[in-house]
Amino acid sequence: MTDHTTITVAGETPYDVVVGRGLRLDAAQYLSPSVAKVLIVHPPTLATAAEELRESLSGERQVLLAEIPDAEAGKRVEVAAFCWQIMGQADFTRTDAVIGFGGGATTDLAGFVAATWLRGVELLQIPTTVLGTVDAAVGGKTGINTAEGKNLVGAFHAPRAVLADLDALGPLPRNEVLAGFAEIAKCGFIAEPEILDLIEQDVDAVTDTDSEQFRRAVELSIAVKAEIVGEDFRESGRREFLNYGHTLGHAIEHTERYQWRHGAAVSIGMVYAAELSNLAGRLSDEAVERHRSILSSLTLPLEYPVGRWKTLLATMQRDKKARGGMLRFIVLDDIARPTVLQAPDQSLLFSAYQEIGS
Template sequence: MTDATPTTTIRVGGDAPYDVLVGRGLVRELPGLLPPQAKKVLIVHAPTLGRKANDVRETLIEAGYEAIIAEVPDAEDAKRVEVAAFCWQVLGQADFTRTDVVLGLGGGAITDLAGFVAATWLRGVALVQIPTSVLGMVDASVGGKTGINTAEGKNLVGAFHPPIAVLADLDHLDTLSKNEILAGFAEIVKAGFIAEPEILDIIEADVDRATDPATAEFRRVVELSIALKARVVGEDLTEQGLREILNYGHTLGHAVEHAERYQWRHGAAVSVGMVFAAELARLTGRLSDEAVDRHRRILESLTLPVSYPLGRWNTLLATMQRDKKARAGMLRFIVLDEIGKPVVLQGPDQSLLFAAYQEIGS
């Protein structure tokens, strides 16, 4: 696949600014983005990306770096302390120093893991992310949140550790199945509902073109999503305020992922979570019936789920109460006053939560 348009550079500000490059054929840019004192790079990748990892390795070797590959499990199976320990072992045996680099090549789970490994090795080494999924490009690789899962919940162990660069190379998406692409669109839809309604308009106008990596519409929604996240995390890296809006749909969504033992895709769980948050906003008089219906229409057009079994509520509630977004024992939800206007709903009554859940129950 070729792309006549030039590479787009999206700047993430803050105390440790970096660029997200969006385009095609971006691996050639990698050596020029590494710190001048770096000598070694660890490439962390999933099993299905062995060929791409070798291509990255060859590019680095040609540029004079020592490049080492660490293959880890795919998806959420990568986000375990045992896998992080394996990566630490590789780094130790290869004598990686504070001036060397960890590179994450894969979907959101791989970039989360690679980021956590980089944050914790020698109290922090340089990190480069090369996301290979829609979710990874628009969400996980940007913003410096890193983490692994525990038996008690998702991402409960982690660190804020921004990368020095992100290469969102659209070439990596050309071989993905349609289902893989659609699973990543929940985070794009989220960006549309909380701040970028143009995204919603593009999807509603032609869902097939919006979800085709070869089209200008696809690139537009990806770039809008990345730019939104860049603006938010540039102002609030450690989630003390503004960054919370990026959790739209995630409080219940993470509980669904935990209930499903991470066998559900992240996007599917967040899709259910967004409809729940919309119903919660409607019940508190914030959101119109039409706005809630729009959530369902758009998500269903992407074949994403909008309901969850009624009998699972108690399990989900217990998990949400352990969620890292809860504060002083009170649950916090991002809801909408209207489309494009997210607010925090803190400590809602459990009867209200259950009423909202009944609206999405199946």
């Protein structure tokens, strides 16, 4: 294995995020020597690649595959139960492991399965989307959806390692890459302006998965998340800043019955959060316009139908980030200066929504 970058996530159980090319077939070296059985959780589109991964891990280990529905359809308790059934029938013990091999929804589900089987077994994450690589697979958040909302059931469970194999991102459709860039841009807005500079300098180059600019943006984004979650694993403080754009974004995903890409919903959520920051007297007009310009250059949406506000507000009030029924929004005092806006007046929330209403 050559030309790889290691980013360490500190905390009670430190682990490495390894960024490079051709990493996934080296997965065996990242599992504990005691692991005798492995469950690879993957979507149907990665069936062939999952079989290759299984063969690379086989030998003295028993390796099983669990094919689950793609995207958010995989994040259901029935799917978790299907994985638990496979593990139970194969007599998985606490010294065995789960591998999440797929996009962010797959790594969320695989992490939840690992966190809950015998109260926690070893987990290796191998994300295959931009979103999964820079966000979902890093940080130890796991979860499933319910009819009432997204990620309402879950657990914090740190992986043993995350293998960010850039070769896995090459075959992605361009719209999938661009959707994943919403989370990369988010890291720029809340913590690392160099990411925004990279996008503004050459959006085509930075979104080319073979380019050095793309790799730099990915590594910067992972470093932002690693630094924050290493300090605040259980979201009692700074980790909440990573939810920038997500309160409204998750509500849009729920309203759209998860037929929208996460990045598209979060893009609108970030424009909304910027407008809310502006109306609260915190963020300049220029910084709001920079949001719009950058996200527009990534061909991400900036607007949502104005008539859906009541539905979105009701969903946000059930959001896991709410406290005692009071809404909390991550807002910006400036680029890379996030803070919490606690229980804002509903007239202010609606005024900000009118700024993104179509």
